[in-house]
Amino acid sequence: MAILKYYGAIAEATNCFEEQISVTNLNVADCVALLNKKYNLNQIQVHVALNKNLVEIDSAIKLKDSDEIALLPPFAGG
Amino acid sequence: MAILKYYGAIAEATNCFEEQISVTNLNVADCVALLNKKYNLNQIQVHVALNKNLVEIDSAIKLKDSDEIALLPPFAGG
Amino acid sequence: MKNVFIKGPITPEFISNSIAKHQTKKEIGAHNIFLGQVRADVIKNKKVAAINFTAYEDMANEVLENIREKAFKTFNLTCMHVYHSLGEIKTGEICFFLFVSAKHSKEVYAATEYLVNIVKKKVPLFGKEIFEDQTHQWKVNN
């Protein structure tokens, strides 16, 4: 299982901050597509961080157990 | 009589902050030359303010009674 | 690494304490401080009353550590500090405090602008703009 983390507008859409996902044969792009469909995130510009590093939203990097995948809405600091 | 004002390194050289000078037929350049000679200000880069506005050190502007002539060393604020 | 995130607004007293701590560093000739203050923007006739900030803190700390390292390589700085608020910050309150110090004034300007811009762009912070009527929208940095 990998950990999914949600922030800001995305956490609002998923209605939770964190959940787990089975990652057997799942890559980043698959995972994002899955969540996009499940939570209807189309309205939000999503960035993806894999273990705290930004990756392309359509990245083919395979996910593994203990990975932390964060879905991040636009940044608003400063 | 006009008022002479000295600041910083110049006041140190003249050993006073203010004095009066008779300005009959005296222009800025004359006045500066006079003071330069009297106080030996050659070592100091002097700016001249006439009634609080910078003027050229060799300006031919005639001085009149009640003028305020300030001899200013290099600025050091900030 | 010290903590960058502050629960609630950054107070003027916190800023003055930071300044006071630098008065023993006698090689410093110039400080530049940037402060972000929550603005009462009016959007479609509704006025912003506060911004509620959240962060992906673990990632934000890593990103800020990289920013810090690069800043010290790029600019001739003596010190650099960044603080950002989390939680609800009302309009008029300060949510962002960037503090750079250097030997000479000319070193601090570009560093300040660079750092403010990179923090806005690269640090995973999120802002919920809460209007006076308690509705909200999500802030997006340009």
Added chain:
Amino acid sequence: MKNVFIKGPITPEFISNSIAKHQTKKEIGAHNIFLGQVRADVIKNKKVAAINFTAYEDMANEVLENIREKAFKTFNLTCMHVYHSLGEIKTGEICFFLFVSAKHSKEVYAATEYLVNIVKKKVPLFGKEIFEDQTHQWKVNN
């Protein structure tokens, strides 16, 4: 016109009070503060212990008023404040405080750099650098 000159060092408390006063101005989104701190320079093996500042105050106030007017025409600022110390300021103490505020961050950087440079260049302030052995030299801005 309010007084720009402060007898003695500019304290961190004075700075925090200035910041606090701006928290009611809810159209402000960005502040930029420049502070000049007296540096313990070593010149020919002698260390600076303090700078004694004097000013041609009447002229300085007129020059600063012109600078202020031009700054508001040139930059999109909400507020601008300048303070400079007079008298003996020890190393590590603050002698110069420039504070600009604007709606957006991008307005403040150029204004800060411009204002610091023009104050250094145009305002009749004089500085006697006093060394630890009580000898002195006169400071000259480059």
